[in-house]
Amino acid sequence: xxxxxxxxxxxxxxxxxxxxxxxxxxxxxxxxxxxxxxxxxxxxxxxxxxxxxxxxxxxxxxxxxxxxxxxxxxxxxxxxxxxxxxxxxxxxxxxxxxxxxxxxxxxxxxxxxxxxxxxxxxxxxxxxxxxxxxxxxxxxxxxxxxxxxxxxxxxxxxxxxxxxxxxxxxxxxxxxxxxxxxxxxxxxxxxxxxxxxxxxxxxxxxxxxxxxxxxxxxxxxxxxxxxxxxxxxxxxxxxxxxxxxxxxx
Numbered sequence: 001x002x003x004x005x006x007x008x009x010x011x012x013x014x015x016x017x018x019x020x021x022x023x024x025x026x027x028x029x030x031x032x033x034x035x036x037x038x039x040x041x042x043x044x045x046x047x048x049x050x051x052x053x054x055x056x057x058x059x060x061x062x063x064x065x066x067x068x069x070x071x072x073x074x075x076x077x078x079x080x081x082x083x084x085x086x087x088x089x090x091x092x093x094x095x096x097x098x099x100x101x102x103x104x105x106x107x108x109x110x111x112x113x114x115x116x117x118x119x120x121x122x123x124x125x126x127x128x129x130x131x132x133x134x135x136x137x138x139x140x141x142x143x144x145x146x147x148x149x150x151x152x153x154x155x156x157x158x159x160x161x162x163x164x165x166x167x168x169x170x171x172x173x174x175x176x177x178x179x180x181x182x183x184x185x186x187x188x189x190x191x192x193x194x195x196x197x198x199x200x201x202x203x204x205x206x207x208x209x210x211x212x213x214x215x216x217x218x219x220x221x222x223x224x225x226x227x228x229x230x231x232x233x234x235x236x237x238x239x240x241x242x243x244x245x246x247x248x249x
Contacts, residue, residue: 003030003031003033003034004030004034006026006027006030007027007030007031007034010023010024010026010027010030011027014027019050020050021046021047021048021050021051021054021057022047024043024044024046024047024050025043025044025047025054025056025057025060027043028040028041028042028043028044028047028060028061029060031043032060032063032064032067035067037064037067037068040060040061040064041061041064041065044057044058044060044061044064045061048061053084054084055080055081055082055084055085055088055091056081058077058078058080058081058084058091059077059078059081059088059090059091059094061077062074062075062076062077062078062081062091062094062095062098063094065077066094066097066098066101069101071098071099071101071102072102074094074095074098075095075098075099075102078091078092078094078095078098079095082095087118088118089114089115089118089119089122090115090119092111092112092114092115092118093111093112093115093122093125093126095107095111096108096109096110096111096112096115096126096129097129099111100129100132100133103136105133105134105136105137105140106137108129108133109130109133109134109137112126112129112130112133113130127160127161128160128161130160131156131157131158131160131161131164131167132157134153134154134156134157134160134167135153135154135157135164135166135167135170137153138150138151138152138153138154138157138167138170138171138174139170141153142170142173142174142177145177147174147175147177147178148174148178150170150171150174150177151171151174151175151178154167154168154170154171154174155171158171163194165191165194165195165198166191168187168188168190168191168194169187169188169191169198169200169201169204171187172184172185172186172187172188172191172201172204172205172208173204175187176204176207176208176211179211181208181209181211181212182212184204184205184208185205185208185209185212188201188202188204188205188208189205192205197228199225199228199229200225202221202222202224202225202228203221203222203225205221206218206219206220206221206222206225209221
């Protein structure tokens, strides 16, 4: 049966039995699949009014709010679903996604971790998201020059995703911030191994070599960066290019 036919079928059933919450849920799911989100929300809301203890209906309505990018409303619904069923793994996963979209990475990490704990099948899907959440949290610490905290976050991201080029590169920059140039070089080297076309990583590794007075290696990296991007100069501005003012005294 197509979703359009399901809507017609459940509309008839609702007309005969308007107090049956399951009919509204099924019609709401059909509307959701068709992208008719406002109608889906209306049906899930009607179902909740008839049966306010059904956690799955709150989860469904939260998912629709997610699709509408109304993440705060989505979180409210997922939270209610979790309150009704504290072992509802998918609701934790979905709420984690909503927190992630709002850049609330601590909450996203907590919810993803709980979802995996409750249902390990989510590990394959959520480990990359967890890694990205840790990496983004590291970026937030980096922006506040809390380099040691940033390093912890980037390290956790790498543990979850050993091929996370960005986490290696950004951890290298955080090591620069605490003047651990050798460790920075190690991380930049790994990032280059994973992404040999990243000009910024070569430039930043060059800065680390320069700081260790290894001028030959520094020149090689600077020249490689310029080879990859002829518009790049050794002291040019750019996202994640090392700025000496970042470095702790």
